[in-house]
Amino acid sequence: MPNIYPSASDASDALSVQAVDFTYGNGHSVFRNLSLSARQGEFVALLGPSGCGKTTLLNLLSGFQRPQAGQVLINGAPTRPELPELGYVFQSPQLFPWLSALENVRFGLRIAGRYDEREQREQALRYLRLVGLEAAAGRLPRQLSGGMQQRVSLARALALEPDVLLMDEPFAALDAISRASMNEETLRLWAELGQTVLFITHDIDEAVFLADRVVVLNIAPGGIHSELAIDLPRPRSNLQTRRLPAFLDYRNELMGRIAEVMAQSPFLLEPTS
Ligand SMILES: Nc1ncnc2c1ncn2[C@@H]1O[C@H](COP(=O)(O)OP(=O)(O)OP(=O)(O)O)[C@@H](O)[C@H]1O
Ligand SMILES: [Mg+2]
CATH class of the missing domain: 3.40.50.300 (P-loop containing nucleotide triphosphate hydrolases)
Structure with missing residues (x-):
């Protein structure tokens, strides 16, 4: 080798x-x-x-x-x-339970102060679409499976368009x-x-x-x-x-x-x- x-x-x-x-x-x-x-x-x-x-x-x-x-x-x-x-994806999705998938993805953009509100929603939706969850944008985390929650967490990191993505055992809690x-x-x-x-x-x-x-x-x-x-x-x-x-x-x-x-x-x- x-x-x-x-x-x-x-x-x-x-x-x-x-x-x-x-x-x-x-x-x-x-x-x-x-x-x-x-x-x-x-x-x-x-x-x-x-x-x-x-x-x-x-x-x-x-x-x-x-x-x-x-x-x-x-x-x-x-x-x-x-x-x-830098972008991060952690072992557990760490989503806000009271926010929809879309708002969870938008959260990072809000904190970073990027774009206006309409653009933030568009960007969040773009990345939810990329992880195959556009249809679930309005759902709360408890209405999503573990895998779907981790996809939202991935979309949240990716929406910030980081050059370097640091992922700490992001799928360890999922079934095979x-x-x-x-x-x-x-x-x-x-x-x-x-x-x-x-x-x-x-x-x-x-x-x-x-x-x-x-x-x-x-x-x-x-x-x-x-x-x-x-x-x-x-x-x-x-x-x-x-x-x-x-x-x-x-x-x-x-x-x-x-x-x-x-x-x-x-x-x-x-x-x-
Ligand atoms: N805040 C801390 N204070 C003192 N020691 C710590 C602290 N955090 C971690 N350690 C110790 O440092 C070592 C490395 O910990 P770390 O969490 O980086 O391991 P890891 O490789 O991520 O493990 P795992 O696969 O279980 O997540 C371990 O021996 C741990 O006990
Ligand atoms: Mg560790």
């Missing part, structure tokens, strides 16, 4: 983490000398076991956490939370069928909109299906274990891509690497008290 070693960063990278050290206030060290980058338009999946620092890395990228050493750049400039180039369908949907939107995506997951199949490159993280404070370029043809579909022999090879390779990561941390297997 090619490309075991982390790639060098470049001034034109959409996101770049350079020699970052990060320790929480209680002394828990999560990253030491971590470097990671993504090219414009690249789809990078970040794979690692629970507790390895995936969400922490996302918080560093979004500027919600500051590293003690090193720097985090978005399009070549230091990151900060209100950066308009909805999840596979959302994976296809994500690739369709990405092909259409062309953002740079950093997609956090602990699902090996999902990482292989989606990504141009999978970055495997070690248990904290280990940083990056390895990277793997996923050279599967696009467009990818559940029916065809997941049964390709190369898909299974990538999957098995990553399984081996995750087993290696886990073997370095036997304490993870101890029962919690």
Whole structure:
């Protein structure tokens, strides 16, 4: 398998983490000398076991956490939370239960002060249409399935037209069928909109299906274990891509690497008290 070693960063990278050290206030060290980058338009999946620092890395990228050493750049400039180039999709949809799908999507535009009210509605509707939910625009979140709610949350992030989309296990709460369908949907939107995506997951199949490159993280404070370029043809579909022999090879390779990561941390297997 090619490309075991982390790639060098470049001034034109959409996101770049350079020699970052990060320790929480209680002394828990999560990253030491971590470097990671993504090219414009690249789809990078970040794979690692629970507790390895995936969400922490996302918080560093979004500027919600500051590293003690090193720097985090978005399009070549230091990151900060209100950066308009950044969009987020979280594990749970986090919709306002009293607002319709349309108003939930419009909310981000209102906060960002973009467009007038009529344009906000048009933009919200455009992105609801893109995720296949135009007909559900007037429904409240409780009138939508979990998968539909996550589509609304995706539309809300996309409506702000971010260059870089940070996704933290966005489909982890969905059943396998909805999840596979959302994976296809994500690739369709990405092909259409062309953002740079950093997609956090602990699902090996999902990482292989989606990504141009999978970055495997070690248990904290280990940083990056390895990277793997996923050279599967696009467009990818559940029916065809997941049964390709190369898909299974990538999957098995990553399984081996995750087993290696886990073997370095036997304490993870101890029962919690
Ligand atoms: N606010 C905090 N203070 C101290 N330690 C923290 C804090 N938040 C997270 N940690 C610790 O930092 C490590 C990384 O946490 P993080 O949430 O980034 O992991 P993760 O890879 O996202 O895990 P999961 O897959 O379970 O979401 C864990 O050991 C966690 O216990
Ligand atoms: Mg997490």
